[in-house]
Amino acid sequence: MRIGELAAAVGVSPRALRYYEEQGLLRPDRTPTGHRVYPESAIERVHLIRLLLAAGLASRTIIDILPCLATGTIASAQLEMLKTEQVRIDSQIRSLERARERLADLISTSVVRDQAS
């Protein structure tokens, strides 16, 4: 499939897909004229990339863990990285929960006041 199709399939821009390739996250084949050709599996792969990027992992980190999907094996150094990221994500979740709670406090304790513009 070509870049436009993949982009539509996963809901990202072609520019983003080229950027992922530039970062080493994707390695599409090329037609003789240089057009990118992606396998079906790229859809799943991009979804995972987006998920991890949204969770705050650096693309460098993602590069290291993507091979684990294909091989089903992982180096101990990468395993440590994954655990570190989990810890970071956990603390980020807690931070978000505190913020949400604080906003809820504000909402429940504030008196709504009419505001002309």
Add this chain to the structure above:
Amino acid sequence: MRIGELAAAVGVSPRALRYYEEQGLLRPDRTPTGHRVYPESAIERVHLIRLLLAAGLASRTIIDILPCLATGTIASAQLEMLKTEQVRIDSQIRSLERARERLADLISTSVVRDQAS
């Protein structure tokens, strides 16, 4: 208290405090010679600012809701903003939880492999 003291008290850099002021989040008094002077309450205020920034709120948004703390009242437009932010935070938390789960999957299903180098 001066900027260095406040910075140490809340664990941020003086530069960050000046930036918050530039953004309208803080309004310290000044000594006759121009040095910033913060009230004790600034500690609490900066903690809240950090919490909301960490939760992904824009400083412009924070500007609008900080007065609510002081007045205990809130305009209906700001109330809507707060609810919108809550929704955003909720979806962000869910996204993080999915990522964490995915990492846990990887950890539990991958075979740890020895790695020279």
Add this chain to the structure above:
DNA sequence: CTTGCAGTTGACGTTGGCGTCAGGTCCTAG
């Protein structure tokens, strides 16, 4: 007085994840 740390403003640098041209090529339909 001077040493030296703390403070001031101003301005440019950084990082990530793309958006957005610009200028050219490829390919399919009519």
Add this chain to the structure above:
DNA sequence: CTAGGACCTGACGCCAACGTCAACTGCAAG
């Protein structure tokens, strides 16, 4: 043959939240 999408490679733009000089002033201690 030609029109017009879709694709290509640069390369510069953008935004937020500061970091990092630079060049200067303020101030307390010895």
